[in-house]
Amino acid sequence: MPELPEVETIRRTLAIHVTDLMIKNITLIWPTAVCGWEGKAFEDLVIGRRIIGIDRRGKYLLIRLDEEITLIAHMRMTGRLNYYADHQEPEKHTHVVFTLEQGEVHFSDVRKFGRIQALPTPLSVSESSLRKLGPEPLEHEFTPAVLKDRFGTKKVSLKAALLDQHVLAGMGNIYVDESLFQAGISPERRVDTLSEEEISKLHQAIQTVLQAGIDAQGTSFRDYRDANGEKGWFEQALQVYGRGGEPCQVCGQTLERLRLAGRTTVYCPRCQK
DNA sequence: TAGAGCCTGAGT
DNA sequence: ACTCAGGCTCTA
Numbered sequence: 001m002p003e004l005p006e007v008e009t010i011r012r013t014l015a016i017h018v019t020d021l022m023i024k025n026i027t028l029i030w031p032t033a034v035c036g037w038e039g040k041a042f043e044d045l046v047i048g049r050r051i052i053g054i055d056r057r058g059k060y061l062l063i064r065l066d067e068e069i070t071l072i073a074h075m076r077m078t079g080r081l082n083y084y085a086d087h088q089e090p091e092k093h094t095h096v097v098f099t100l101e102q103g104e105v106h107f108s109d110v111r112k113f114g115r116i117q118a119l120p121t122p123l124s125v126s127e128s129s130l131r132k133l134g135p136e137p138l139e140h141e142f143t144p145a146v147l148k149d150r151f152g153t154k155k156v157s158l159k160a161a162l163l164d165q166h167v168l169a170g171m172g173n174i175y176v177d178e179s180l181f182q183a184g185i186s187p188e189r190r191v192d193t194l195s196e197e198e199i200s201k202l203h204q205a206i207q208t209v210l211q212a213g214i215d216a217q218g219t220s221f222r223d224y225r226d227a228n229g230e231k232g233w234f235e236q237a238l239q240v241y242g243r244g245g246e247p248c249q250v251c252g253q254t255l256e257r258l259r260l261a262g263r264t265t266v267y268c269p270r271c272q273k
Numbered sequence: 274t275a276g277a278g279c280c281t282g283a284g285t
Numbered sequence: 286a287c288t289c290a291g292g293c294t295c296t297a
Contacts, residue, residue, distance in 0.1 A: 001291065078281085093281090093291050111280045113292070129293090137288080156274085165293085173291065222283090222290075262275080263291070 002075040004137070004170030006215030006224050006232065007025035010081055014061075014105070014227035015054040017083040021100040022050045023065070030095035033107060035117045045069055045118040051100075058133045058169030069122040072128065073107070078223040079114025082106045090171050110223065133169040137206050144203040146194075151191040158194075158202075159187035170210070173263050174219055174241045179205045181240045186272045188267050212237060240266040 002010065003055040019024045026043050028034060038043040049065035056062065061081070063071035073081065086105045096107040096116065107116060119128060134150055137141050150167045161167050171179070182185050182205035185198055194202070218224055219234030221242060225231060239249055244257025253270040 003292095076279095077290075110282070111291090113279065160274090163292090179276090240288080264289085 001077045001172060001174070002003065002218075002224055003059060003172035003175050003213075004056075004210055005216075006218035006226075007056055007061060007075065007170070008214050009218045009226045010056060010075070010233060011056045011061055013230075014081055014083055017085075018044065018051050018100060018105060019053060020050065021049055021102055023098055023100060025099040027090075027097040027099070028095075029090060029097070030112070032107065032111070033115060037123075039117050040118075041211060042116075042118050046071065046098075048147065050085050054102065057130050057136070058165055059172070062131060062271045064121065070119055070121045070208055071116055072114045072119060072130070074114055075109070076111065076113035076115075078111045078113070079107065079109040080171065080223075080225055081227055082108070082225070082229055083227045095107040099207050102163070107228075134165060135169065137168055137170060137210055142203075142207075144200045147203045147206075148194075149197075150200050151194075154165070154191050157187060157260060158189050158191055159265055161265070162189045162206075163261055163263065168206070171206070173265075174221065174238070175206075175209055175213060177241045177266055178239060181267060181272060182209055184272055186269075187267050208251045240268065242266070 021047055026047055034042040036045055049067055049069055051063060052066055053064045054061060061073040083103060083105050088104060090097055090196050091108060092112045094106045094108040098105040135146055151161055152163055158180060159176060161173050183202040185202060214233050215232045216234035217236040220231035221235055223256060240255055243255050246255055248255055248268040251270045253268055256269050257266050
């Protein structure tokens, strides 16, 4: 499931192929996957536009087009954006085909949760849901003090707080569990019980784990692929996610699996306090 | 702040 | 046939 490292990998692998290319045509196989702005059809906003770059904000991809248009894409759980240099017949779950000057981009999504929206570029930052997102965890501005500030006076579990995109943008179930293991803090701890030292350890762990995920080009636990259809290899570095019942790789204690904030959560009761 | 709904496929 | 996977939005 694409979280920050996976979305960043899609951004990089896609940008190499599509930057500076014009979108010649769009085929909407399942039109619900896209949405225009103020009654304007998605195709009208996008066809004939040139792709000038791709940014990322949290788990959102921002595909910048000329004429002040931005495509905001969210993969949710099983969405993919694939680039093909040559014509490719759409696969079973392909919902949108972008025909470029050279090659095609296919948006596919088994679960049909992902969406691509076309918006005027100034609005895409000020008026959309992006505006409410928390800080980018890998930017210099993200410090332990910022993390503490984002937790504020909340009285929720660390698990719930770190999954909340308004607190911090880009983490999902995999990287939250891995960061908490790395920091040695239990996912059940309430955010208002953390010491300064624990906040610092958590901040460091979040940055280390996310950067390691990017370096490994993501985690392909189930469905994730980059724009070239390639898997990432961070799965083999996972310490806790998907390992409930197995021995902790650090201390040997059986990893505990529970449901927290509505999500399956795995942690080591001995290493994480 | 907890739960439903959106979806389909894999696993039991 | 049923459970689970889970990001996000909306409702109670």
